Each structure stands twice: as structure tokens, then as C-alpha cells.
Amino acid sequence: MPRVDFIIPGFQKAGTTALFDHLGDVPGVALSKVKEVHFFDDEGVDWACPDYSVYEAQFAPADGAVVGEATPIYLYWPNALERIAAYNPAMRLIIMLRDPVERAWSHWRMETSRGPEREPFSWCIRQGRQRLFASEPWGHHREFSYVERGFYGEQVARLFELFPRDQVLFLKADDLRTDPNTVLGLICSFLGLPPPPPTAPRAVHVGQEMVGLAPADVAYLQGVYAHDLTRLKDLTGIAL
Template sequence: MSAGPRIDFMIVGVQKAGTTALYDFLAEDPAIGLSDVKEVHFFDDESVDWREPDYGPYHARFDWTAPRVRGEATPIYIYWREALERIAAYNPAAKLILLLRDPVARAWSHWKMEYARGVETRPFAWCIRQGRRRLFDAEPWGFHREYSYVERGYYGEQVERLFALFPRDQVLILKAEDLRADPNPALGAVNAFLGLPSPAPREPREVHVGREMDYGGGLSAEDEAFLRDLYAADMARLKSLTGIAFG
């Protein structure tokens, strides 16, 4: 790895958990320099030669002219195979921010997004059961950008991997539900984590609200119970690692 400046922090996940709102809030802070697009998608790019990666295209997404704390937000990083390992190789001193949302609500929101986009055509009940087999045909094997409704919710497993790669004092974990209800405590925690002065007070905001359309009904009690049971052991692991609980 060549010497030179590195990006200071990354919002590494999770998808559908308020990462866009957090990015927008941080973009208003003059002490923070964010990437020119919210999701850079560098460390999940399988076309990069990761044996000898060229960080030039990545660094080109940032303004280096002003002395700022620089960061980006690509929420697939926490989930994608080897993305965290690539980040650790790039900057072992990076500070990582992880937003978590109730995994059942996250899965339902994720499916609604893909269904509204026309990427997904099958009902949610099928997707979280038989539809998981589609990941066996994905590249890399077992990982899928769109159909990973269930898999992205295994937070305990993901956090355990994160803590194996980065010291815990380089990781800040927040709950999406808290950011949405009142952003100020979360934003204060982020600035303190980044070594910056407290930000100006903000009002709650809604970003990327789900499209109003016919989804064939809401989240069924049967599907929720199925997912709660599926996630039970992993949620226990998450609680033991972080003290955070959902459901």
C-alpha cells in the first residue's frame, strides 16, 4: 500500500436503515468532506484487482483541497464478501459507522424497494423462503445485491466479523429508529466519534420513503414470525456483542 492520505471514515451499512439521511445531515457540516456521490461502491467492486488495487479512482470522488474529515456511505460494505477486509487493508485506522434497523422491517423495506423498481417480481413470502436459493446462482456465490432480503439482516454475524478486523473504538453503531425519531443525539455521537465539534441542531427528516403503490398487502404476521424465528440466534449474538436488541 503506497503512502498518502486516506479516507477517514465510512458509513458501512446497513441498507434501508437511514444511511442516506445520515449522509445528507453530514453533508451540511463544513468540517466534513463527503464523496461526490453517496454510494461510491469501491470496496464491493469485483472488477478491481484486489491483489494490487489502484485507489486513484476512489480518491477522485473526494475534494482534497480543504482540510476536512473525509468520508463516504456505501451500506453494502458490511454485507458484501471481503469488503470489510479490503477496507482494513486500505486504512486499518478508518472509523466505521454502522446504522442498524430492525431486520424484519429492513427486509420488508428492501423487498418493497426492489418490487417498486421492477427488479423483483415475486411476492415477499416466496422471496424470504424459496427465493433465497437464488443466491446460490449469484456471483460471488451466496451474495446478491438485490435478492439479499434475509441475508443482510444477520447483523450479529456481520458485527462479529467487523470487530475481528477493527478495534471496537473505531466502530460506532447507531439504531436507525433513534436517528429517525430525533437525529440530534445520533449526530452528536457521530461528531464526537470523528473528533469534531457538536453539530448544529437539526429537525427529523424523511429520505427515500417507500413508493406508494400496491404491494399486494402489508407485512403479514406469518412472514414476520417466520423471520423473527430465523433471526433469533443471530439477534442473541448481536445483543451479546453490542447490547443492541430488536423485536
Template sequence: MAKVAPRVSFIIAGVQKGGTTALFDYLAEPGVALSTVKEVHFFDDESQNWGAPDYDAYHARFGPPDGRPCGEATPIYVYWPGSLERIAAYNPAMRLIVLLRDPVARAWSHWKMEYARGAETERFAWCIREGRQRLFDARPWGHHREFSYVERGFYGEQMARLLALFPREQVLVLTSDALREDPGAALAKVRAHIGAPIGPAPARREVHVGRQMDYPSELTAEDVAFLRRIYATDQARLRDLVGFSFG
């Protein structure tokens, strides 16, 4: 099929449990055109024929073009193999936004979400240690949509892949703490990055806060130290790439 002209100009590409839902909600104002659902899950769709992808199906998740910056937020894109490459093939001029959260806090929040959903039944300590072996039985090999508590936190590796595909000026990296503590300043940076008019500072909000229930685990000092050791080399790589790191 002939390539369809790209209509989507920006994507919030990561990370899961990093504040992407809040950012998507903040952007829901007249100067920006958003997808009809927050997470479109097009570029991570392994049922697509990526030799001839159906971009018409992708565009059907958006309203008619009207000149406004147009975008979506699917936070698995920065992690899922092939997604960033597919985005680059669709629109090499795409503006990317990545929200990063301390990877230890992100992993803990991710586990709580999957446990509350019923997708996870094991304790957190087991999941971040022995449970990582489950990813080697997954397809694509080494990746999993639910059980990737540790793997989604290798931000240095993910940002290196992203920056090999897109010029640095097309990529805005923020922390979830910055969005939470000063949403007005963070949103001004996002709007400038995607070419949207600068609006008034929004009221602070919290969305997708973890469900209150009895979890079979607590985040222990031993778990934190274990994850810090795992992430140490990757965090140094992240600092070299974007100028900051966690922990």
C-alpha cells in the first residue's frame, strides 16, 4: 500500500507508571488534538503487517486533521521492541515526550497495579528476582507486557535506542516528580515542544493512584538495594544521555 501522510505529530512514549495519564489529561485542551483513547497501542501491535502497516486504522483513532498538534500517549512504546523504529518509519519528524520516574518506585507501582488487576499472584520480592525468568518464555523473547517490573526501568538502554532514531531536539525528557510538583512549568515545556499555544497553568491532579487494598508485600530496604545494584550501570548511561539519573 502507498504510504499515508503522517497526521500524528507527537507521542508520549513512556514510561508506564510515570505520569503519562496525568500529562495526557493536562493536554486535553483546545490547542491540542488528542486520540480518542489515551493508549492507542498501534506501534506495539504485533498483529500488524509491518511491511505494509495500516496507517488508516491508526488515523481512525483521531479526529479529522485541523492544523493542531495531534498526539497520543502509549507508554509501552519506549520499552516494546520495534515500536520506536516503527514510529520513526511512520513520521521521522515525530516529537517524542518521555516521562521518567525513579525505576525502583516505578517497579513497585507496576507490581501493585498488576497484583490489583489479578494478573500477578506472586510476591514482589520473588517477581524482581526469580520471576524475571518468566520473560524468557515470552514472545517477543525477553519482553512481557505485565511482568516486566525490572526491565522497564532500564532507561539508559531505552533512551539510547530512542536517540539513535530521533534527533535530540525532537525528544523531551521530563521526570514524573517535575510534573507532579509543578505541572504548570512541565506542561509549558511540553506545549512548546509540540508547537501548541502556551495556556494557563493547570490545577494539580493525581490520576491512576494505586488501588488501596491488602497487598502481600511491602517494599523493603533489601528490595530497594537489590534494584539499585541492578540499575547502577544503566543509570550512569542515562546520566550521560540526558543529564540526570535516579538513586
């Protein structure tokens, strides 16, 4: 039997780090040794015959606990969801959602502070998207995918081709920030655990993220995402 019971596969910059931090305090939950394991997006693995012991070595003995990890690139990265389904068809998946415009801006700020990104946000979300067509795998990029990772409806539709709806829990980053007790209660119910102990809101990797975002860029991205957000609502009932 596979050791890992649940994964938080997306979305990047949508509260996954805060959620991982909260879950570390929930009795009955055993998390990976590091937040982002990056196994199912590893193109160096022989996916014709993967060695899952390498993956499961990232988890300490669980002693009957529910075992999980959070690698938010999985939902975006090609073939990662298919690899997860092959590993554990019964995997439970927790999806964190955030306004895609805010997510793109936060993603760009992160890559700018880290160093890979040197171009302005306005250029990156327009002309800069062409960079993805020179990447490998084609059309995907770990750092520069500011716009593409925000097509939630498209990615969720692919998710539902591989996993039934009752194995997926959708949550909003804003709700985790303002009402963590309700969100953690939903997660524990989803994972078959008793209600968690009370907790307080906590800030993890949060800054003045919206300062400097130009209204013209907001309007542009809202237009880019309009159709996809309608698709997301049709699939999940969630409006962003």
C-alpha cells in the first residue's frame, strides 16, 4: 500500500506554505520532512519503472497517522497528476485557490527577489509569455509561468479526468488566513480525522504584496482569466 494519503498539489502562492504550517500542529497528520518534496515533477525519475522508496523516504514513520505533503507545482507540471494517480489512485488532494491576478503578482515578486527574473511585471505577463515556448517541457517553466499557473479551470478539468470529485477538497487562501479553524475542520473531516484543536491565524511568507501592482495590469489579467474563471466556477461552484 502507498504510504502517502494526501497531497496539496496547488496552487503556488495561494497559501500552501501557511496550510502546511498549520497541518504540522494537527494531531493524526504526518507531513513530509520538507514542505516541497518535488518527486512527481522530477524529470530525472525513470517513470517507466519509478522507485517509490525514494519518495517515501521523505516521510518519517507515521504510526497510523494520515501522511501528506505539499508540492504546489504538481497541478501545473505536465504528467505530474498522472504520476500521482499511478502511485495512489485513492490519493486525496487539497487545492488552495487565490485570486489569479494576485497570485501572478506574488509569483513575480518571489522570482524577482530570488534573482531569476529581471524583467518588469508588465512585460512578463505580455511579451514574456513567449519564453515558455523555448522551455522544456515545451510550454512550461518553473519560474516564468506567472500567467499560465493562474488558469485554474483548465488545470482542474485535467485533475477531474484522473481523480473523482469526492477525492478533491477546494479551499480559499483568504479563508485560511481569516478563519483557519473552519478550514482545518474541513480538512480533518475530508481526511477522516477528528476535529483539530483551536488555532489562531498566522502569517507565513506574507508581505505588502499588492503594493506597486498597476491598474492596467490588473485589468489586462482580469480579461485574460475571465473565461477560465467561469470554467472553474462551472466545475467547482467556487467563484473568485
